[in-house]
Amino acid sequence: MKAYLVLDLSVNDLARFKTYIDEIPAFIAKHSGxxxxxxxxxxxxxxxxxxxxxxxIEFPERAMAQAFLDDPGAQDxxxxxxxxxxxxxxxxDGCT
Numbered sequence: 001m002k003a004y005l006v007l008d009l010s011v012n013d014l015a016r017f018k019t020y021i022d023e024i025p026a027f028i029a030k031h032s033g034x035x036x037x038x039x040x041x042x043x044x045x046x047x048x049x050x051x052x053x054x055x056x057i058e059f060p061e062r063a064m065a066q067a068f069l070d071d072p073g074a075q076d077x078x079x080x081x082x083x084x085x086x087x088x089x090x091x092x093d094g095c096t
Contacts, residue, residue, distance in 0.1 A: 002094035003062040008051035009087035017084040020077050027077070031068035033059045065091055
């Protein structure tokens, strides 16, 4: 079953965040992930959720998404994202 990482973020330091933007795609590809939505400015239709930027990444299965999140080589990039953005991340399983 496919799994999706959904990232809601506001960039606080674009100059430093560019390293993350440049380098994280290789780790996503390494774990068979692909961008479905990449850094768009979404339009809120209902409710009070107002993300500034939205990213959705699809993985063939949850274990691959978790392997991406746990990848030792990506941890410095995740720390960089934490330092340069205000973000929320969730992992959701797709429909069968």
